[in-house]
Amino acid sequence: MAKNSIRQDEDMSTHSKKEIVEKLFTYLKPFKVKVILIVLLLLFVMLTGVLNPYLLQIAIDKHIINKDIKSLLLLGVFMITLNYIALWASRIRMNIMAAVTNKILLNIRQQLYSHIQKLSFSFFDNRPVGKILARVMGDVNSLQELFTNSITTLIPDSLNLICVTIIMFCINFKLALASIIILPLLALAMSFIETKSRKRWQVYRKKRSNFNAFTHESFSGMKISQSFAGEKNKSKSFYELNKEMMSGFINAVGLNDLFWPIVDLSWGMGVVAVYWYSTKIMDTISIGTIVSFTLYISMFWRPIVNLSQFYNTLVTNIAAAERIFDILDIEPDINDLDATAKMPKIKGNVEFKNVTFSYDDGNPILNNVSFKITAGETVALVGPTGAGKTTIVNLISRFYDTQQGEILIDGRNVKHVELTSLRSQMGIMLQDTFLFSTTIKENIRYGKLDATDEEVINAAKAVNAHDFIMKLDKGYETEVNERGSRLSVGQRQLISFSRALLANPRILILDEATSNIDTATEKLVQKGIEKLLFARTSFVIAHRLSTIRDCSRIMVVDDGKIVEAGSHDELIKLRGLYYDLYVSQYRFLTEGA
Numbered sequence: 001m002a003k004n005s006i007r008q009d010e011d012m013s014t015h016s017k018k019e020i021v022e023k024l025f026t027y028l029k030p031f032k033v034k035v036i037l038i039v040l041l042l043l044f045v046m047l048t049g050v051l052n053p054y055l056l057q058i059a060i061d062k063h064i065i066n067k068d069i070k071s072l073l074l075l076g077v078f079m080i081t082l083n084y085i086a087l088w089a090s091r092i093r094m095n096i097m098a099a100v101t102n103k104i105l106l107n108i109r110q111q112l113y114s115h116i117q118k119l120s121f122s123f124f125d126n127r128p129v130g131k132i133l134a135r136v137m138g139d140v141n142s143l144q145e146l147f148t149n150s151i152t153t154l155i156p157d158s159l160n161l162i163c164v165t166i167i168m169f170c171i172n173f174k175l176a177l178a179s180i181i182i183l184p185l186l187a188l189a190m191s192f193i194e195t196k197s198r199k200r201w202q203v204y205r206k207k208r209s210n211f212n213a214f215t216h217e218s219f220s221g222m223k224i225s226q227s228f229a230g231e232k233n234k235s236k237s238f239y240e241l242n243k244e245m246m247s248g249f250i251n252a253v254g255l256n257d258l259f260w261p262i263v264d265l266s267w268g269m270g271v272v273a274v275y276w277y278s279t280k281i282m283d284t285i286s287i288g289t290i291v292s293f294t295l296y297i298s299m300f301w302r303p304i305v306n307l308s309q310f311y312n313t314l315v316t317n318i319a320a321a322e323r324i325f326d327i328l329d330i331e332p333d334i335n336d337l338d339a340t341a342k343m344p345k346i347k348g349n350v351e352f353k354n355v356t357f358s359y360d361d362g363n364p365i366l367n368n369v370s371f372k373i374t375a376g377e378t379v380a381l382v383g384p385t386g387a388g389k390t391t392i393v394n395l396i397s398r399f400y401d402t403q404q405g406e407i408l409i410d411g412r413n414v415k416h417v418e419l420t421s422l423r424s425q426m427g428i429m430l431q432d433t434f435l436f437s438t439t440i441k442e443n444i445r446y447g448k449l450d451a452t453d454e455e456v457i458n459a460a461k462a463v464n465a466h467d468f469i470m471k472l473d474k475g476y477e478t479e480v481n482e483r484g485s486r487l488s489v490g491q492r493q494l495i496s497f498s499r500a501l502l503a504n505p506r507i508l509i510l511d512e513a514t515s516n517i518d519t520a521t522e523k524l525v526q527k528g529i530e531k532l533l534f535a536r537t538s539f540v541i542a543h544r545l546s547t548i549r550d551c552s553r554i555m556v557v558d559d560g561k562i563v564e565a566g567s568h569d570e571l572i573k574l575r576g577l578y579y580d581l582y583v584s585q586y587r588f589l590t591e592g593a
Contacts, residue, residue, distance in 0.1 A: 041093040048086040053295035120333040130213030142320035157303035178273040201319040204248035343421040346506035348375030348537030355405035367560040380548035383557035427505030441476040447503035459502040465494035
């Protein structure tokens with residue numbers, strides 16, 4: 001999929017209606033016992049309803065005409081008992097159906113979430129978060145009515161329609177034929193509406209996805225909007241996207257609303273045809289037959305109305321199912337190969353062999369990069385913005401795969417080892433520290449989920465985070481807001497260091513991890529960083545060159561290549577790009593002072 005802006009409608013793979021329906025019905029398989037029970041209960045209720053007109057015919061033609069009060073009362077008691085049992089069967093069926101439907105939605109949402117977690121960074125690079133949320137929440141919820149109706153409507157009403165039709169033809173062939181003469185025209189009209197309607201619902205769901213993406217981004221960036229007094233501009237954009245979504249809905253639902261007038265018209269024409277023909281044959285049929293047949297006419301068209309409603313629901317929500325399967329059909333770019341082995345305990349030797357990589361075809365970020373890092377080495381990556389520094393560490397973690405060349409850790413190609421066993425031995429700290437909406441303790445424990453409270457506290461103490469945590473209202477039990485907005489940038493970084501230390505990674509990556517920390521705080525955590533770097537292979541990306549002077553090796557990245565490598569003193573003597581960067585930064589700091 002091409003890169004997707006908020007206002008741009010999403011491109012989607014196309015699925016046939018048959019394919020989507022077949023996929024949806026696979027979610028019913030784990031509940032086949034309950035589905036069978038629901039169907040049996042429905043059949044009982046249906047047969048009770050079908051039997052009622054016939055029993056009424058018997059009551060009129062046999063017992064009332066013959067004035068057989070006793071038999072009439074017995075028949076009445078039987079009908080009341082039968083319908084009372086049917087009422088309870090219907091209630092039980094509804095409860096079971098609600099439980100099954102909600103469980104199916106839970107399974108679909110869980111499957112979708114689990115699948116999205118397996119997708120590579122490129123998937124998230126190309127989609128606003130709000131558009132992903134629209135599929136996980138709104139589109140899944142839209143399937144509830146579809147699953148409910150598929151069992152409670154499609155199966156029983158189809159059987160009901162067949163039974164009633166057979167009974168009608170058995171009672172009077174010509175009257176039955178008159179009642180269904182309009183069905184071919186109804187089928188043609190519904191087929192035409194379905195073809196046009198599906199496209200309109202696809203458009204509506206895309207517009208709703210755009211609206212959700214914009215809303216999510218707006219709320220996430222509310223501080224920026226208010227800081228630059230951009231509320232009016234955002235409100236205008238909100239109104240435009242809201243209007244597009246509303247127009248898409250009205251356009252779609254307006255066509256769907258044609259279902260009911262067409263069905264009602266067909267029903268009315270069928271009833272008129274039956275009554276008209278009844279006047280021609282009044283002398284050949286009994287009053288009970290006319291009464292029962294009149295009731296069967298309603299029973300014939302009621303399932304047609306219900307099936308039309310199911311068809312309408314299917315048309316309305318098939319676009320939602322299509323959007324869900326569009327995500328589920330995406331194969332992760334980064335996959336465990338068939339011959340994958342678990343990564344043994346990492347020593348820390350890293351090698352790039354002629355690595356070429358690009359995010360977009362034809363625009364290489366790294367070009368034939370080769371280097372070797374020995375276990376325990378601390379390597380700094382420096383260079384201009386966009387030179388490829390972050391790309392190098394992303395490839396080591398196998399967030400992306402190379403187009404050419406190999407990346408080896410302890411002599412093993414990262415493509416040939418299990419992803420979980422690789423990444424679980426690596427620690428990554430980014431410039432934009434992410435904290436979850438839970439306690440500080442649980443945010444630190446995320447580095448090692450089975451860590452004890454004592455281990456969590458010791459990790460915080462090691463990076464000098466313990467003191468500021470204890471000054472908070474509830475200490476380690478303090479709840480942080482989304483993304484840790486209650487804490488300062490420096491405090492969030494310290495918690496991130498604690499989390500990384502607790503994980504005890506074999507390879508550590510610091511991507512501008514100290515860039516947002518002030519000088520005083522940086523001195524505070526420097527000892528903690530030294531403890532993090534000790535006895536493990538580490539990659540440090542930093543624009544503040546003063547922080548990487550003591551690294552065992554500094555590699556200068558420019559235009560996708562390693563142009564210089566060596567210690568700080570060696571590179572200064574070389575008087576190349578590193579020297580220019582260092583001198584210009586030193587001058588800037590001196591002049592600023």
